[in-house]
Amino acid sequence: MKPSRLVIVRHAESTRNHAKQGSVYFADDAARRVVRGTPDHLIPLTDDGLKQAEQTGAAVRDRFGVFDAVYHSGYTRTIQTAEGILAAYSPEERDRMPVRADLYIRERDPGYTYDMTTDEAEAAFPWMAEYWRTFGGFFARPPGGESLADVVARVNTFLQAIERAHHGEKVLVVTHGGTIRCLRFALEHWDYTRALRWPEGQEPANCGVTTYESDGRDPLALVDYNQVYWTVGSADDGA
Incomplete structure (x- = not known):
């Protein structure tokens, strides 16, 4: 029992994406000033991100109905992205699409380094770089945070739930870059080597659209990955 179609969208550009410019940590205090002290679950989209979501919504409606x-x-940022996408639909269509929040598809917990600059993180955790090289980006845990392997456990719970609830149905999921990596691990049965890092150029773009389909009996199969339909702003890596 599977959904007939699972469409996964990474959120649009957030203020934190813009401030970090694809880096693991903030470059300096000036870079983080706009978002410092804002918890991850309250980070909003940029103006460009709002436009990305709206443009993606028009394409998603045309393609998937x-x-x-x-x-x-x-x-x-995922609430705003979902709202932007759904703005392409008529009120009557939106009434037919229940929208739910699910904590199992939240972003990976970044831990204590969340608001740190590169210099601060290296000073506070001088062992981190070697630890990360040893265990790799799938198993290593940021101090106080989650590994991607940890995230896979809750992603699997989410997938099992939607399989039970949405047999033969079309489901749209708006989530985060790290969570998408974990969804792909679970859905495509990646081995650990494949999950250690994104191949060059394969990081999910802001509002990148990934599609899986099933006939209801066979597992969901990847149809296409990271399709981008917007023409404004920048596709930054990050949470």
Whole structure:
């Protein structure tokens, strides 16, 4: 029992994406000033991100039509992205698409280094670089945070739930870059080596659209990955 179609969208450009410019940590205090002290679940989209979501919504509606259910992580940036996408639909169509928040598809917990600059993180955790090289980006845990392997456990719970609830239906999921990596691990049965890092150029773009389909009996199969339909702003890596 599977959904007939699972469409996964990474959130649009957030203020934190813009401030970090694809780096693991902030470059300096000036770079983090706009978002410092804002918890991850309250990080909003940029103006460009709002436009990305709206442009993506028009393409998603044209390609997939009405969904039977829409899920997001409950974080501000996924809520705003889902709202932007659904703005392309008529009020009557939106009434047919229940929208739910699910904490199992929230972003990976970044831990204590969340608001740190590169210099601060290296000073506070001088062992981190070697630890990360040893265990790799799938198993290593940021101090106080989650590994991607940890995230896979809750992603699997989410997938099992939607399989039970949405047999033969179309489901839209708006989530985060790290969570998408974990969804792909679970859905495509990656081995650990494949999961250690994104191949060059394969990081999910802001509002990148990934599609899986099933006939209801066979597992969901990847149809296409990271399709981008917007023409404004920048596709930054990050949470």
